[in-house]
Amino acid sequence: MKxxxxxxxxxxxxxxxxxxxxxxxxxxxxxTDTKEAKMKKSIGAKTIVFPTPVFVVGSYDxxxxxxxxxxxxxxxxxxxxxxxxxxIREATxxxxxxxxxxxxxxxxxxxKYIQEADYFGIVSGRTEDKFAATRLxxxxxxxxxxxxxKEFPFIIExxxxxIVPLGLHTLFVGEIKDVKADEAVLGKDGxxxxxxxxxxxxxPANRAYYGIGKYLGDAFSEGKKINK
Amino acid sequence: MKxxxxxxxxxxxxxxxxxxxxxxxxxxxxxTDTKEAKMKKSIGAKTIVFPTPVFVVGSYDxxxxxxxxxxxxxxxxxxxxxxxxxxIREATxxxxxxxxxxxxxxxxxxxKYIQEADYFGIVSGRTEDKFAATRLxxxxxxxxxxxxxKEFPFIIExxxxxIVPLGLHTLFVGEIKDVKADEAVLGKDGxxxxxxxxxxxxxPANRAYYGIGKYLGDAFSEGKKINK
Numbered sequence: 373m374k375x376x377x378x379x380x381x382x383x384x385x386x387x388x389x390x391x392x393x394x395x396x397x398x399x400x401x402x403x404t405d406t407k408e409a410k411m412k413k414s415i416g417a418k419t420i421v422f423p424t425p426v427f428v429v430g431s432y433d434x435x436x437x438x439x440x441x442x443x444x445x446x447x448x449x450x451x452x453x454x455x456x457x458x459x460i461r462e463a464t465x466x467x468x469x470x471x472x473x474x475x476x477x478x479x480x481x482x483x484k485y486i487q488e489a490d491y492f493g494i495v496s497g498r499t500e501d502k503f504a505a506t507r508l509x510x511x512x513x514x515x516x517x518x519x520x521x522k523e524f525p526f527i528i529e530x531x532x533x534x535i536v537p538l539g540l541h542t543l544f545v546g547e548i549k550d551v552k553a554d555e556a557v558l559g560k561d562g563x564x565x566x567x568x569x570x571x572x573x574x575x576p577a578n579r580a581y582y583g584i585g586k587y588l589g590d591a592f593s594e595g596k597k598i599n600k
Numbered sequence: 601m602k603x604x605x606x607x608x609x610x611x612x613x614x615x616x617x618x619x620x621x622x623x624x625x626x627x628x629x630x631x632t633d634t635k636e637a638k639m640k641k642s643i644g645a646k647t648i649v650f651p652t653p654v655f656v657v658g659s660y661d662x663x664x665x666x667x668x669x670x671x672x673x674x675x676x677x678x679x680x681x682x683x684x685x686x687x688i689r690e691a692t693x694x695x696x697x698x699x700x701x702x703x704x705x706x707x708x709x710x711x712k713y714i715q716e717a718d719y720f721g722i723v724s725g726r727t728e729d730k731f732a733a734t735r736l737x738x739x740x741x742x743x744x745x746x747x748x749x750k751e752f753p754f755i756i757e758x759x760x761x762x763i764v765p766l767g768l769h770t771l772f773v774g775e776i777k778d779v780k781a782d783e784a785v786l787g788k789d790g791x792x793x794x795x796x797x798x799x800x801x802x803x804p805a806n807r808a809y810y811g812i813g814k815y816l817g818d819a820f821s822e823g824k825k826i827n828k
Binding site for chain 1: 635639641642643644645646647648649650651652653655672673674675676677678679680681682683684685687689706708711714715716717718719720721722723733734754755756762764766767768769770771773775776777778779780781782783786787789790792793794797799800801802803804805806807809810811812813814815816817818819820821822823824825826827
């Protein structure tokens with residue numbers, strides 16, 4: 373009933389606004405909700421969130437040749453067991469590689485490797501040896517049947533535990549078997565330091581890369597200032 | 601056979617390095633692979649990638665009261681249909697809300713809302729009215745049965761199309777029904793501008809928030825400089 377009422381008054385409100393401007397500006401909360409909703413501009417059902425990552429996903433093909441592609445559709449998806457999800461189109465060479473070997477790595481490039489990382493997303497491993505072209509070094513994981521990128525400072529080794537077809541993309545859930553990082557990007561306590569790793573951010577709205585910005589505050593801490 | 605050989609020589613290499621330092625430094629590629637692998641430090645099977653997002657996920661509870669929580673385990677997971685994945689623990693209030701209504705929103709806070717966003721991740725909607733506490737405004741989506749945060753500049757409305765239990769977390773795939781943004785964060789061509797939105801990045805290694813950094817280059821462009 374409330375929903376119906378909001379919908380009905382919402383329609384009148386829009387008409388009202390169109391005809392008489394802000395005549396309803398002193399309305400109650402339910403009116404305000406609908407009015408404010410109209411203030412945000414709809415830009416359609418697009419695949420845009422901020423941030424998205426720049427994951428270089430490593431795999432071996434049938435012949436054992438290392439390949440890698442860039443994936444921006446992905447992220448951590450479970451804490452126990454530790455898992456990361458990546459979504460890949462069936463048309464890619466990587467898709468077949470991961471389906472066959474049930475393993476992949478994620479290598480996170482520092483921003484200085486922007487050209488190499490982007491190259492991994494432009495050409496197909498079906499026709500190109502991307503490691504040779506970028507002169508980057510594939511390293512065979514000692515835990516899963518996939519290679520990672522030696523020059524990138526932070527890598528994750530994954531074993532596929534779930535495959536979820538969604539449409540154009542298939543979501544692969546990889547259980548994280550290990551995380552490895554260059555000593556140079558670890559803080560004093562041995563924890564990876566985002567400011568030293570200098571990962572890139574992908575902006576899907578304008579298809580551009582950004583760096584990491586300034587430190588803003590600590591999680592599970594900033595919120596405690598609310599109501600104080 | 602090659603794998604076996606690499607493993608065997610790898611072990612000898614490690615022993616050799618321990619005993620005699622860089623005696624093997626002129627080794628062939630297969631040796632180098634294994635040696636370099638040892639140079640990256642293992643930090644265990646942890647849920648760390650860079651970047652992870654700061655998604656404020658909105659839902660209604662049984663009584664119709666709006667709630668929101670922070671989710672860092674998520675990201676776009678399919679282009680057609682446009683989908684986003686979020687992973688949520690069963691213990692959360694939001695889990696029950698989404699299971700019941702099969703809908704959620706994602707509101708992306710600007711960095712100036714760091715306190716409010718973090719608060720959404722500290723307390724439970726089971727005991728607190730988080731919108732009241734933060735003085736933020738819930739707006740009922742006109743497309744899905746969930747509220748979003750009026751004050752946050754960029755929001756996504758989702759209908760749940762798949763639920764994938766993974767362990768501690770359950771992955772919800774939401775089909776994106778619409779994306780809405782404040783006019784103030786749109787560029788001249790109507791495309792959302794990441795520099796105006798000022799989304800936050802969550803660093804799971806040190807549990808801290810960062811801002812967006814500098815523009816680095818265009819995707820599908822930087823890589824063309826390789827091999828030229």
